[in-house]
Amino acid sequence: MTGARPDRRRPLDADPDAVGRRIRVLREKRGVSLSTLARTAGVGKATLSALENGLRNPTLETLYAITAQLGVPLAAVLSGPATTPTVQGATVTATLLESFTDTDASYELYRLRVRPGAEQLSPAHQAGVTEHVTVFSGMLRAGPADAPATATAGGHLRWTSDVPHVYAALGDEEVAASLLLRYPRR
DSSP states (O other), rough: OOOOOOOOTOOOBSSHHHHHHHHHHHHHHTTOOOHHHHHHOOOHHHHHHHHHTSSSOOBBBHHHHHHHHHHHOOOOHOOOTTTOOEEEEESSSEEEEEEOOSSSEEEEEEEEEEEEOOOOEEEESSSTTTTEEEEEEEEEEETTTTEEEETTTTTTEEOSSSSOEEEEEEEOOOOEEEEEEEHHHH
């Protein structure tokens, strides 16, 4: 494990036009200006404008920052009818399997792959979001950046992800896991 920082410029495997349209619709539905969303999400106004216009392919970290400020799950900007979006960071690849809601929360279920050799730092989600990871193969270190835990095949990790958090495959084997994100209703 090198502890290397992720390449935050790595784009997602997602349709930039569709993602941009969804961001704009969500922003306008909430009555938030482009400038305000850019400022609160910590992204440049020109970057957000380019994303909304489909001129730029977003990174995982940028989308997490934007969706956190909009108060929506990541899937809200990634998925459309008949899509199976895959998001990829420097170390983590996540394929959305299911998105569903109940009376008190929304959920996203992902197939997760974590490549060995680096640690991926993910930004904080909105308040109260929890992550549940079940490891199928490999050894995973994940959780809050200041207190990650380790799990091997058959193990489970859970943490509140409204703080920066990390993912890393320990050893030489890629980690295969499921990731369930729970977003409480606001």
